[in-house]
Amino acid sequence: MKGPGLFSDIGKKAKDLLTKDYTYDQKVTLSTVTASGVVRFFETERDTCSLYQGLTSTAVKKGGLYFLDISSVYKHKNTLIDIKVDTESNISTTLTVLEALPSTKLVTSVKLPDYNAGKLELQYFHDHASFATVVGMKPSPVVEFSGTVGSQGVAFGAEGGYDTATGKFIKYSAGIGINKQDYHAAFILADKGNTIKVSGLYHFDEKQKASAVAELTRKLSTNENTLTLGGLYAVDAQTTVKARLNNAGTLAALLQHEVKPKSLVTISGEFDTKALDRSPKFGLALALKP
Numbered sequence: 001m002k003g004p005g006l007f008s009d010i011g012k013k014a015k016d017l018l019t020k021d022y023t024y025d026q027k028v029t030l031s032t033v034t035a036s037g038v039v040r041f042f043e044t045e046r047d048t049c050s051l052y053q054g055l056t057s058t059a060v061k062k063g064g065l066y067f068l069d070i071s072s073v074y075k076h077k078n079t080l081i082d083i084k085v086d087t088e089s090n091i092s093t094t095l096t097v098l099e100a101l102p103s104t105k106l107v108t109s110v111k112l113p114d115y116n117a118g119k120l121e122l123q124y125f126h127d128h129a130s131f132a133t134v135v136g137m138k139p140s141p142v143v144e145f146s147g148t149v150g151s152q153g154v155a156f157g158a159e160g161g162y163d164t165a166t167g168k169f170i171k172y173s174a175g176i177g178i179n180k181q182d183y184h185a186a187f188i189l190a191d192k193g194n195t196i197k198v199s200g201l202y203h204f205d206e207k208q209k210a211s212a213v214a215e216l217t218r219k220l221s222t223n224e225n226t227l228t229l230g231g232l233y234a235v236d237a238q239t240t241v242k243a244r245l246n247n248a249g250t251l252a253a254l255l256q257h258e259v260k261p262k263s264l265v266t267i268s269g270e271f272d273t274k275a276l277d278r279s280p281k282f283g284l285a286l287a288l289k290p
Contacts, residue, residue, distance in 0.1 A: 003125045004150035007157035010177035011186030014199035017213045018230045022268045023283040026061040031289045140165035153179045194221050209234040249274035262289040
């Protein structure tokens with residue numbers, strides 16, 4: 001989409017480098033798509049599906065418990081339908097329509113049996129501005145809204161949330177983001193003005209093989225500061241390593257390798273450098289795509 005992006009995009013690149021792909025569970029994701037974009041549910045003597053473009057199965061082991069979900073995606077022109085079923089008998093359906101109106105994106109989500117968790121979201125993108133609003137599907141919904149203006153890599157934005165049941169604002173935030181080719185910076189005042197977040201990401205080369213990131217969070221009500229430093233290095237075209245360390249002494253590292261195009265194996269771990277007697281956390285994720 002064009003324009004300065006949504007408010008949620010401010011500071012997102014730094015956050016992704018610090019948190020994305022880190023996992024401390026065992027996770028396997030399998031996606032199957034035919035050459036024509038048609039999914040085959042199972043490899044049997046005959047094909048069983050001719051509509052879905054993608055089918056993804058995810059199994060996660062957390063402690064001694066196993067969780068499984070299956071999602072299927074169908075795309076037709078500017079419409080995308082995503083249906084997901086999990087082991088807790090939850091059925092989630094998301095309908096996304098691009099360009100329902102010029103420069104807009106409409107997203108409708110429904111979850112059963114908790115139908116009150118459904119939402120309706122409308123996004124609008126302009127060359128120098130973007131707006132988004134989310135309305136919950138229940139009698140007295142929470143209404144969330146955000147707006148961003150900017151150009152040439154500089155964006156100013158704000159967001160808020162209003163609970164129609166209580167007649168009160170439940171959140172409001174404001175931020176400034178700078179996105180350039182070799183660096184990204186963000187300043188966000190969140191949690192009704194109680195939290196300040198400052199982040200910066202720098203790429204050391206044009207191909208972004210090596211990057212460094214820093215994020216400082218300050219809680220004004222408690223004078224609590226959290227500083228997190230991180231980095232990324234691409235060993236080669238298939239292998240990437242990441243690490244992060246915060247001022248509490250928590251050190252985490254990640255190794256991700258592309259075993260074949262679009263298929264990744266990720267190994268990550270975390271331990272407390274100030275409490276070496278505690279058991280470290282380890283995670284393994286395998287994502288297989290055709």
